[in-house]
Amino acid sequence: MKCYGVIGYPIKHSVSPAMHNAAFRHEGIDAIYLAFEVRPEDLKYAVLGARALGIKGLNVTIPHKESILEYVRPTGIARKIGAVNTVAVERLEGHNTDVYGAMRALEEAGVNPEGKIALIVGAGGAAKAIAFGLAERNATVIVTNRTESRGIKLADEVRGAGDCIFHPYSRLEELKGRVDILINATPVGMRGFESKLPVPESIVENVVVFDTVYNPMNTPLISLAKKRGCKVVYGIDMLVFQAVEAWKIWFGFEGDAGVMRDAAIKALLQLQ
Ligand SMILES: NC(=O)c1ccc[n+]([C@@H]2O[C@H](COP(=O)([O-])OP(=O)(O)OC[C@H]3O[C@@H](n4cnc5c(N)ncnc54)[C@H](OP(=O)(O)O)[C@@H]3O)[C@@H](O)[C@H]2O)c1
Incomplete structure (x- = not known):
């Protein structure tokens, strides 16, 4: 065996x-x-x-x-x-294979990132994998992160692979209506963590919502997105x-x- x-x-x-x-x-x-x-x-x-x-x-x-x-x-x-x-x-x-996993999850949900604006919340390993995958597929990537220096560093690294900028975490409401795909790559919403939204409620509108958190499957972000009729992609x-x-x-x-x-x-x- x-x-x-x-x-x-x-x-x-x-x-x-x-x-x-x-x-x-x-x-x-x-x-x-x-x-x-x-x-x-x-x-x-x-x-x-x-x-x-x-x-x-x-x-x-x-x-x-x-x-x-x-x-x-x-x-x-x-x-x-x-x-x-x-x-x-x-x-x-x-x-x-995290990059492939995230890109295939989007593809299976019928989401083609090419030419889209994607906002990634987080600057850790998951955010990095997704940011590279999306930049290579010709999406414009916006990275935001609680610790600004980490977010800026990630955006600088991803820029070698495609379009990528940093946007301050405290000013996310400015992005209302400007983003096609919203990705949570933080543990916010995970069982045992803070059961809250990782972004202001106002930006969860007319956007594809991908939550990398998979426990629970229906995170606060996924639940709100579904309530508002947004297409959702599950972390699982x-x-x-x-x-x-x-x-x-x-x-x-x-x-x-x-x-x-x-x-x-x-x-x-x-x-x-
Ligand atoms: N579905 C999957 O296959 C899969 C695979 C990998 C990861 N994930 C999910 O992705 C999450 C992140 O994983 P990772 O490996 O990237 O972790 P990581 O390297 O530790 O990064 C965590 C990120 O989340 C941010 N963060 C943590 N607590 C926060 C809070 N309370 N408010 C706002 N931001 C917060 C951190 O910001 P700072 O820089 O400010 O600390 C950092 O950017 C995991 O919890 C997991 O749920 C899913």
């Missing part, structure tokens, strides 16, 4: 084992996917230990997505954005499609998105 897994800290609420194990069963693949809690100071030993133990593939989550670059060789978009969420362990090769779909893409790296074909989505939703319900 082959072994795969996810490393993060903390990790106990991850729904990735449920998603991948359900898809393994569905495909008849003799493999198991486990969640490994890895403290930051142990990351090197976890990566090299995984290879020594014959673990085939790893997903990587908070807080290791950037620090793992010391131990794996980033390829493709992972090199460009400096963040890895999937590792082909034998080759110690790092990939970023980004999660599913980054997993689907990880299978292409590990197995050469996509995991079954429907099976993974059902398993993720079931696992989320069990966490409540």
Whole structure:
């Protein structure tokens, strides 16, 4: 039996084992996917230990997505954005499938970002992946962030890939009616965090709303967007499609998105 897994800290609420194990069963693949809690100071030993133990593939989550670059060789978009969420362990090769996951979630919802104005709230790993993906697809990206210096830095980095500017978090109301796609890439709205909107209510109008938060699925932002008749894109779909893409790296074909989505939703319900 082959072994795969996810490393993060903390990790106990991850729904990735449920998603991948359900898809393994569905495909008849003799493999198991486990969640490994890895403290930051142990990351090197976890990566090299995984290879020594014959673990085939790893997903990587908070807080290791950037620090793992010391131990794996980033390829493709992972090199460009400096963040890895999937590792082909034998080759110690790092990939970023978050970008694909977010772009595919938009595509599946019928949203083509080309020529659109997209506002991304946040400047962490998720925001960075989405900002690069959208800029490469010829959207105009506006980054906003609570800590202005981080937001400005991200906008500067993304500008190499396409159109990107920073807009102050305290002046978001100025963007009312000027944005086509609104993306929350902060934990605001996540279970255990502040259950509130990450943006002023007034800008949630005539806009596609993509909330990367997936627990709960119906965040305060998604609920308001639905009430106002906006098209919504769920964080769970980004999660599913980054997993689907990880299978292409590990197995050469996509995991079954429907099976993974059902398993993720079931696992989320069990966490409540
Ligand atoms: N669906 C998926 O597959 C997927 C994948 C990855 C992440 N996510 C979601 O994206 C979220 C962010 O992940 P990440 O990896 O980018 O985290 P991160 O690197 O820690 O970044 C967090 C961002 O959120 C901002 N933030 C945190 N608390 C805030 C608050 N109370 N008000 C306003 N802004 C706040 C931070 O602003 P400062 O710079 O001011 O601290 C920072 O920009 C996660 O919580 C998760 O829900 C989803």
